[in-house]
Amino acid sequence: MNAPARISFVSLGCPKALVDSERIVTHLRSEGYELSKTHEGADLVIVNTCGFLDSAKAESLEAIGKAMGENGRVIVTGCMGAQPEPIRARFPDVLAITGPQQYESVIGAVHAAAPPRHDPFVDLVPPQGVKLTPRHYAYLKISEGCNHRCSFCIIPHLRGDLVSRPAADVMREAERLVGAGVKELLVISQDTSAYGVDLRYATSTWKGRELRAQFADLAAALGELGVWVRLHYVYPYPHVDAVLPLMADGKVLPYLDIPFQHASPRVLKAMKRPAHQDRSLDRIRAWREICPDLAIRSTFIVGFPGETEEDFQLLLAWLKEARLDRVGCFKYEPVAGAPANDLPDSVPEEIKEQRWHRFMAAQRAVSAARQKSRVGRRIPVIIDAGGAQQARGRSPWDAPEIDGVVHVTGRRPMRTGDVVTVRIDRADEYDLFGSLV
Numbered sequence: 159m160n161a162p163a164r165i166s167f168v169s170l171g172c173p174k175a176l177v178d179s180e181r182i183v184t185h186l187r188s189e190g191y192e193l194s195k196t197h198e199g200a201d202l203v204i205v206n207t208c209g210f211l212d213s214a215k216a217e218s219l220e221a222i223g224k225a226m227g228e229n230g231r232v233i234v235t236g237c238m239g240a241q242p243e244p245i246r247a248r249f250p251d252v253l254a255i256t257g258p259q260q261y262e263s264v265i266g267a268v269h270a271a272a273p274p275r276h277d278p279f280v281d282l283v284p285p286q287g288v289k290l291t292p293r294h295y296a297y298l299k300i301s302e303g304c305n306h307r308c309s310f311c312i313i314p315h316l317r318g319d320l321v322s323r324p325a326a327d328v329m330r331e332a333e334r335l336v337g338a339g340v341k342e343l344l345v346i347s348q349d350t351s352a353y354g355v356d357l358r359y360a361t362s363t364w365k366g367r368e369l370r371a372q373f374a375d376l377a378a379a380l381g382e383l384g385v386w387v388r389l390h391y392v393y394p395y396p397h398v399d400a401v402l403p404l405m406a407d408g409k410v411l412p413y414l415d416i417p418f419q420h421a422s423p424r425v426l427k428a429m430k431r432p433a434h435q436d437r438s439l440d441r442i443r444a445w446r447e448i449c450p451d452l453a454i455r456s457t458f459i460v461g462f463p464g465e466t467e468e469d470f471q472l473l474l475a476w477l478k479e480a481r482l483d484r485v486g487c488f489k490y491e492p493v494a495g496a497p498a499n500d501l502p503d504s505v506p507e508e509i510k511e512q513r514w515h516r517f518m519a520a521q522r523a524v525s526a527a528r529q530k531s532r533v534g535r536r537i538p539v540i541i542d543a544g545g546a547q548q549a550r551g552r553s554p555w556d557a558p559e560i561d562g563v564v565h566v567t568g569r570r571p572m573r574t575g576d577v578v579t580v581r582i583d584r585a586d587e588y589d590l591f592g593s594l595v
């Protein structure tokens with residue numbers, strides 16, 4: 159039998175793109191393809207691109223260039239593939255370009271370039287699929303696309319309107335992952351709180367019972383699986399209130415990732431943000447009353463077209479009131495094809511820069527105080543990198559890759575994927591330091 163074709167895979171962009179990559183790799187592995195760690199020596203390279211910001215596009219083009227230089231047989235997929243012209247113009251020799259969500263086209267292109275080896279007797283893929291994330295945590299994508307039309311965003315244009323997976327489908331995937339040893343499920347989508355709207359919250363049968371395709375119902379069902387469940391990309395709609403009791407009861411992690419983006423009603427309106435009319439500070443206050451341990455992570459954009467000093471001051475005041483735990487801030491960057499590019503009153507680069515620094519300084523003080531409030535507590539920590547006496551893990555308030563970590567020392571070995579109890583001894587701005595109890 160011929161040696162199996164070897165594929166080098168580059169996955170760029172957000173966790174959602176990573177989930178797409180995992181699906182493509184799972185499919186290819188099931189057909190006998192092998193993964194190569196280097197471009198050199200591989201039969202071909204697949205680059206899963208991100209086309210959200212111009213800087214992400216530049217990174218994608220660079221990755222394609224590298225793959226062309228080191229291998230020369232390259233298939234491009236992902237968000238940037240939705241607009242193939244600039245890729246073709248720069249790399250006329252790429253084998254194929256396919257858009258996001260087009261698994262069949264990617265697989266078809268791979269078959270054409272390096273036909274699969276047929277071996278019906280070997281089951282090469284475990285039932286839970288192949289994961290590119292470490293074994294103890296996995297992303298769980300519950301829907302694709304978005305019904306909103308934020309003026310700075312081209313995702314709906316690239317990925318279309320919201321399409322939710324039936325609840326039973328999501329639960330079956332979650333169960334398979336847990337059965338394979340996953341200890342933490344990271345629920346992702348473009349707008350997790352909108353889950354099921356397109357299905358009119360239709361029920362599907364899971365374990366003999368009817369489960370609604372609805373945000374809080376799904377969170378409750380996932381909470382029954384006995385692993386950490388973390389919710390990303392949630393908007394502060396009133397119906398989100400229903401997950402707070404699940405968090406207070408320890409069924410779902412007390413963590414919400416809410417991309418607020420701004421606080422000034424004028425800017426939010428220009429951004430066309432979902433749920434911007436709701437009184438977000440009141441909502442946060444009410445959530446913390448139900449679940450005092452709640453951690454909120456968010457991202458913001460400063461220097462959006464038309465943002466005045468007054469708008470920015472409003473944002474700073476809001477930030478101090480909201481006391482968010484983890485915050486990322488971006489200087490507004492135009493995205494080709496986004497409606498916000500046509501808005502008047504663009505903010506000069508040096509003002510954006512100043513506002514970014516002022517924003518970060520204000521948040522630094524808040525983060526430091528939030529971190530300090532954890533000192534002295536005993537908390538569960540999931541170990542990401544085990545060790546004999548020292549290990550690195552995360553608290554319920556920290557998502558992988560984007561938040562802080564917990565450095566743990568102990569007298570017994572800690573294995574990756576273990577959930578251990580740690581006493582927090584000290585904290586810096588981002589990380590916690592503690593000892594194994």
Ligand code: SF4
Pocket residue numbers: 304305306307308311312313314348349432
């Ligand atoms: S909610 Fe807004 S920013 Fe998020 S994907 Fe939808 S349109 Fe884009």
